[in-house]
Amino acid sequence: VLEIIHPNLPNVSRADVREKLGKLFKSESDLVFPFGFRTQFGGGRSTGFALIYDSMDAVKKFEPKYRLIRQNLATAVQGSRKQRRDAKNRRKKLRGTAKDKKKVKKQK
Numbered sequence: 456v457l458e459i460i461h462p463n464l465p466n467v468s469r470a471d472v473r474e475k476l477g478k479l480f481k482s483e484s485d486l487v488f489p490f491g492f493r494t495q496f497g498g499g500r501s502t503g504f505a506l507i508y509d510s511m512d513a514v515k516k517f518e519p520k521y522r523l524i525r526q527n528l529a530t531a532v533q534g535s536r537k538q539r540r541d542a543k544n545r546r547k548k549l550r551g552t553a554k555d556k557k558k559v560k561k562q563k
Contacts, residue, residue, distance in 0.1 A: 459472070491503045
């Protein structure tokens with residue numbers, strides 16, 4: 456758990472937190488993953504979490520995909536949710552017994 460005091464700033468960017476923690480714990484900033492920051496009412500103080508990994512292999516193994524996407528270590532799924540849903544439903548129509556039923560209708 457991190458508590459950051461920033462009296463003259465509205466909040467602190469995650470990139471700044473990554474750099475500072477990387478220097479403080481003698482690690483690369485790519486291996487630091489801050490998340491869940493909340494600014495206290497009135498400003499000047501934020502609390503959040505950060506994880507520091509030993510290697511990039513550990514990062515890929517344990518970090519959730521959405522946090523990897525935030526730091527450009529993974530790519531997000533392309534297309535809108537509606538497009539993905541429609542494609543899924545079109546694929547469902549061409550599988551299983553539905554495929555057999557279409558063949559029977561065509562033969563009649």
